[in-house]
Amino acid sequence: MKNNLLSEKLIYTGDSLTPTHLHLCTYNATEMQESANDTFQAIKGTLNSDRINWLQIHGMKDTETIREICSHFEIDFLVLQDILNADHPTKIEEHDKYIVLILKIFYPTNIKKKTNWTSCSNSKFVLF
Numbered sequence: 001m002k003n004n005l006l007s008e009k010l011i012y013t014g015d016s017l018t019p020t021h022l023h024l025c026t027y028n029a030t031e032m033q034e035s036a037n038d039t040f041q042a043i044k045g046t047l048n049s050d051r052i053n054w055l056q057i058h059g060m061k062d063t064e065t066i067r068e069i070c071s072h073f074e075i076d077f078l079v080l081q082d083i084l085n086a087d088h089p090t091k092i093e094e095h096d097k098y099i100v101l102i103l104k105i106f107y108p109t110n111i112k113k114k115t116n117w118t119s120c121s122n123s124k125f126v127l128f
Contacts, residue, residue, distance in 0.1 A: 010063035014086030014122075018059035020066070025054045040068045060084055073098075075126060083124045101125040 023036045024043045028051045035043045047053050060066060063084060070080045079100055082088050093100040106120045 010067060010080065010084055012060045012063055012066075012084045012086070014060060016059060016061070016086075018061070020057065020059040020062035022065075022069075023056040023058070025056075026051045027054075028052065038065075040065055040072065044072065060086075073126070073128070079126070083126075086122050088122060097128060099127045101127070 019038070021036065021038050022040060022043055024034065024046055026033045026035075026046060026048045031051075033046060033048075035046045037043045055069070057066065057069065060083070066084060067080060069075075070077075070083070074097060075083075076095070079093070079095070082091075082100070082102060088102050090104055091100070091102050101124070103123050103125070104120045105123050
């Protein structure tokens with residue numbers, strides 16, 4: 001397992017080949033707006049502080065995009081390293097401005113038969 005803790009260099013420790021891409025859903029009780037792109041700069045302008053913003057990041061390979069997002073939302077560097085660590089154990093961590101959830105989500109390897117619950121993915125959530 002790779003360890004980022006002693007380095008300023010960001011390393012994604014997973015083996016997913018999914019390219020980094022972003023989906024943003026901005027909504028309130030009456031309206032919803034969606035946008036998607038490969039760069040944070042392209043969708044940053046659609047963030048709306050008067051609405052709920054749900055940003056989904058698929059693929060962690062582009063560590064500079066992940067760094068840019070974390071910097072924008074003032075997520076500290078150690079949390080950023082945890083986000084990029086695909087093997088990080090489950091944890092809940094409370095910070096001054098946000099809460100971090102790192103969860104292992106199990107799902108069936110044969111979805112149609114719903115058997116063999118042996119596959120899992122490591123999902124990260126940052127709640128503001």
